[in-house]
Amino acid sequence: MPLRLPPLPALRFFEAAGRHQSFKLAAAELNVTPSAISHGIVGLEQALGVELFVREPRGISLTASGADYLSYVSEAFSLIAIGTQRLPNHRADRPIALSCAPTFASRWLLPRLAGFRARWPNVNVSVDTSHRQVGFPVDGFDFAIRLSRAPVAGTAWTRLFGERFVPVCSPAYLETLRDGHGNADLRRATLIHVNAASEDWQAWLDATGIEGFDTTGGLRVDTIQLAFEAAGMGLGVALGRRPLVDPDLDRGALVEADPATIASTTAYWLVSAENGDRRPELADFKRWLVSEAEHLETHADASGQTVRAAVS
Structure with a gap:
């Protein structure tokens, strides 16, 4: 007997809303209206017979059941994304998707991308500077560059520079x-x-x-x-x-x-999913970015x- 699953669009709404703790932010991420998110989750709660969120005037929060269910749903979407990426020749020509802050992008990353393009002219890079959380690999990003005091568990972190x-x-x-x-x-x-x-x-x-x-x-x-x-x-x-x-x-x-x-006391870190650099171009990009950062820190140390x- 095949497994009976809840509606997948509603599960996607639930995963985004649970991760952001906000219907509005989930709607912005998925390019739908907050009302659509709310109605989709109400339908999911009715189908499951469980309340997933506590609705309060100041916002929403996950119930105990909702928090437990979110861990399973998030892992399921991650497995689907990882499995899709591992398919032979799956979108081998798609750009490397990177999330970072706008000032970092304009002042440090973009001036150096010409060097990367000169070495790998057939590899395209997509830079997203919107201020939002990134979930690997669910959101479709390969890398993010974040300013942090220390790595965060659950993803792969490589220090670039302070x-x-x-x-x-x-x-x-x-x-x-x-x-x-x-x-x-x-x-x-x-x-x-x-x-x-x-x-x-x-x-x-x-x-x-x-x-x-x-x-x-x-x-x-x-x-x-x-x-x-x-x-x-x-x-x-x-x-x-x-x-x-x-x-x-x-x-x-x-x-x-x-x-x-x-x-x-903080540093810029290159963040990705665990084992997220399986594609050769991702490994090349990571090595190139780390090399650029090492050159920068070496130059700074030698400046006296x-x-x-x-x-x-």
Whole structure:
């Protein structure tokens, strides 16, 4: 007797909603309406005779039964995805799908992709910079690049490089900070903050031991790219994140407002599913990306800069 399965579209809705803990985010991921997600899950609950979510005014959460069921459904979709990828010649020409932050993509990854394309001209790469969680291999991504203090269990993590923080501003703005002796006083500066950053001005101040700063005021933006652009426009001093800020420093659009440089407690990691580099082009891409990162860190170590370890 064949197994009786719940409707597969409803299971897909349930898996996405359970992973995001949100009907709205699940709808955005699957390109349907939140109402469709809600109705699909109600139908699934009726078919199973079990309540999968607790609906509250502030949002949804999985019931105990729902959390247990999600682990099975997620594993089932992962097995289907892995099995599909292992089929002979399955979409061998499909692009390498990579998820990463937009500032990382524009300032570090894209300038280097020409080198990859020169070596592997027949391998295409698709870069997604949307701010969303990635489930391997269910979401169809091969890799993600994430900023984290340490690897997370359940996926394969390879460290690429860490960031180094140094205050930066426009050359003209730096002149406005100089005192009668020609020394720049950052206490007179407008600090530019990045709301979403896990480490920002307070990390730099704690590590350098510099006091007398008011970190509650200043200009606040939601991306690192906007912080660099605001600093270049003379709106204040941003915390430069090397190597992402290096292009601006190299061309003189930004300058160091203070030479004190600290190492971040986080690093960029290349993330993939366990054994997710079976395809030859994926293994080639991973080796190339790791090699680029190693070259970057070797160059940084040889530059002779004084880098202080950040305080955890």
